[in-house]
Amino acid sequence: MKTKLGRLKKEKLIGALFDKGASIKKFPLILFYAPSAEWQSGVSVSKKLFKRAVDRNRIKRLLRGAIKQQWPRVSSFNVGPSNFMILYIGKTMPDFEAIDQAANTLFDKFLERIKNHENE
């Protein structure tokens, strides 16, 4: 069965995620997540770290690309759906490879964590 990954676009949900959601860090990324009715994802880059819109757009596209790569693993993992949000916290411009590797370890941790939650 295929599960759909929606976009996280409700401001309220995002606010709640930052306030109450759990977080996992793997430099240069942070992942916030919380259980939810359906799978939704979002990405963000601080305006303070990257002043130009072009740079922020590029990083966000790289992050979305990375999520796309990881998605088959997550959807077939057989856990309850969650909302999650990835932030970029590095200060230099990354390349695709760096993001991809970081995302890989990040999702390893993520899946392990929610698996444990389910078992409790």
Next chain:
RNA sequence: AAAGCAGACCGCCUUAUCGCUGCUCAUUAUUGAGUAGAGGAAAGUCCGAACACCAUAGUGCAGCAUAGUGGCUAACGGCCACCGAUCGUGAGGUCAGGAAAAGUGCAACAGAAAGAAUGUACAGGUCAUGCUGUAGUGAAAUCAGGUAAACUCUAUGCGGUGCAAUGCCAUGUAAACCGGUGCUUGAGUGCGGCACGCACAAUAUCGGAGGGUAGGCAGCUAAAGUGUCAUGGUAACAUGACAUUCAGAUAAAUGAUAAGGGUUUCAUGUAUUUGAAAUACAGAAUUCGGCUUACAGGUCUGCUUUUUUU
């Protein structure tokens, strides 16, 4: 040929694989197919408008902006032409280019003296005196001086807030509580000044503490649109004909990876081979017209000066 001036334009391409957003058509409750998908500055948010609401936005003050003349434009603080000043051999560049007999202020150095008037030398003149001339300092010395990127004055223009405008639908609550003001002899409100005026105004309004919502649709992209040609005009621009439909996202689509090829620079090399590096500034958010700033590299057009050749 070299150096330079002005204007216009381009600003990486191709293929494959994996994706994103809108629309259309299928299929159906999950997909598939087709198609379109960032810029010359999308930027700064500095001007001007359209559009929306507040009174069809009114009067005075305050405040702000502009400043040769004429034209263009929906409008402008923009653009075009001409005049003037100024810089350049020149093509051309630059200009905060209204008023100094309304008033106030300011002026380094030099100089006796800088807006107050008057000193020295020589000469002239007088009853007498800087009364007159010349010399001397300076950009300027009584001349209706200079200065308005000093106040000021004059002329002209300007109401405010912005698409988070505004309208509708959905959801939810609290017409609860405390304090102030006011109830037709008028508190307050009408989205930053003051006064007037106008409109609304009593289950009203302001403040406190607290609760709820912050989702969707319209506005939202066919327009002062874009391209070509013709005509008028020195030009900005206008008129006409034909063709054309060209992003609409909302934690915000327009991308990632690989291979090949361009272009430029450097090295090697000398029938353009091989290698390396670079490939800019930058990302739509209601929409237009400008201005300003950023920009690897390149193309085209017109013109100027110098030198050489004929």
